[in-house]
Amino acid sequence: MNQTVLTHLPPAQVEVEICRADELAQRRRLTSELDEMWSYVGKKAEPRWLWHAIDHYSGTVLAYVFGRRHDEVFLQLQALLEPFGITRFYTDRWGAYERHLNPAQHTIGKAHTQKIESKHINLRTRIKRLVRRTICFSKTTIMHDLVIGLFINRYEFGRSI
Numbered sequence: 001m002n003q004t005v006l007t008h009l010p011p012a013q014v015e016v017e018i019c020r021a022d023e024l025a026q027r028r029r030l031t032s033e034l035d036e037m038w039s040y041v042g043k044k045a046e047p048r049w050l051w052h053a054i055d056h057y058s059g060t061v062l063a064y065v066f067g068r069r070h071d072e073v074f075l076q077l078q079a080l081l082e083p084f085g086i087t088r089f090y091t092d093r094w095g096a097y098e099r100h101l102n103p104a105q106h107t108i109g110k111a112h113t114q115k116i117e118s119k120h121i122n123l124r125t126r127i128k129r130l131v132r133r134t135i136c137f138s139k140t141t142i143m144h145d146l147v148i149g150l151f152i153n154r155y156e157f158g159r160s161i
Helices: 003-008 021-028 071-084 095-100 114-126 141-155
Strands: 030-041 043-055 061-067 086-091 106-108
Touching (some): 030 114, 030 141, 043 071, 043 114, 043 141, 061 071, 071 095, 095 106, 114 141
Parallel strands (some): 030 086, 086 106
Antiparallel strands (some): 030 043, 043 061
16 A cells, blocks of 8 residues: 555545455456467477467466467467456467457557566576577477476476476
8 A cells, every 4th residue: 555645635535445365366357468489399390389378467377288370279278268267368469369369358469468478488498499599309299299298287387297
């Protein structure tokens, strides 16, 4: 609370509402940042994309899928997000988002996707096969998806391997 402002306001103009944290989360509804991250398997001509969604407020990973940069892969991610009841999506300008998200729930721009871009930097720093110029790369899509999936499950979901 801003005590300075409160001292200048008449008590009739001050309204205080106290609620539990879980009630506050329910009231504000869930908002999510969506983005995709490029890497490759074997050679750069065979791109592999990690599509994932995080909670806009906490930065918690909600869901992720691997695939090409096609609408079908985004639709898989969207199906995984369905049970969360997300009311607002923050994305970049990739066409799949514009085609499949309700415009009333969709905000495009970099201003609200800073947390997920930060996750990309952390992933690229910690998993060398995601770095663009490296000698460490996956030879098969199975190993690529396994390594990244195990990392996300361990460090984002807290599941021991």
